[in-house]
Amino acid sequence: METKQKFKTDAKINWYRCKVDKQVLRELMQTSDVHGFRQVLLQFGLFAVTGTLAYRAFLNIDSANWIWSVPLLYVALLIHGTNGPFMGLVAVHELVHKTPFKNKSWNEFFLRAYSFISWSDHIWFRPSHVKHHQLTVHSDYDGEVVLPQTLDFKNWKFWLSLFGWNPQGTWGMIKAHYERAKGDVGGDWNQHILPESNAILRRRHRNWARFVLIGHAVLAAIFILTGHWFLIVVFTFGTQYCGWLGFLCGMPQHYGLSPDVDDFRLCCRTYTCSWLPGFYYWNMQYHVEHHMFPAVPFYNLPKLRRALEEDLPAAPHGLWATWKEILEIHRKTKQDLEYRYVPSLPSTSGEHADDKTIEREASLAI
16 A cells, blocks of 8 residues: 655646856766766776775785785775775766766666665666755655765764675665665655656666666675685675765765755865775765756866856865864854855856746756
């Protein structure tokens, strides 16, 4: 039986958008197979290289050298795991927008490849994320990101997931896939995004969970039977540990900002950073710009930032400066639960787009 609808469907949001020359915007919306392949081949190549180094470090351990070879293995896994989380919903996120590749067949191929490697549920994530763009952090409408968000620095599991491996989290992921494979889509937001009335979408959702479970089980069996069981650590769960950099890059997106507003400059955060975090993070540090114009591919977001900069809040540069701001917001929020960070806005002389327009652009249904 269909559960009671928790999330409303009657939103009418008139989003503020900075003015941009239409010709410039058309050029920035152009997709490129070259840029798409450069990103995915470098990222997959890096995952393969760091995974190989971690595996070789494991093979090097013996009773005579464990005192230094075990720490070396940890360092190798830390480096490998640092890339891992970006192979998950960070990569899947851009691919569900259909913007990395001009050839959409490549887009769909790599969407499934990344989703399989990272145990990501792209069938659910795509309609969920399109709604998130349409209704960004509006209470009763957006269940993907709910404000206010919290930071629990006193929880040891939090630190374990950042600099090690939390087996409870991995078990929860496997259990969730098992439930989906049986046809249980999950809680209120999932019921909203994957309604019982859409039998085709639910079947695709169930079948993807089965494919991921069976596929990884088969690979794990092959790794064990061939004597390479440590590849389970390197590949099967290679995106499930050492998520420190993914956390530092991703948490600022909406943290401490205002819900229920019609201006992306007030509910999303942009920061700038050096090339390596930007590469890992698929340029999602340009988060205001991405929400304003979601049909612009990630590799053109720096240019979009420059085109809009006069009408955008100042952006902190670097993760250090960004997190200095985040931690100050965290401190103020602990003192006042109603505190929200409101950046200084240069002007309100832009244009507007209704939420349906944002929805179409976020899904490239244009």
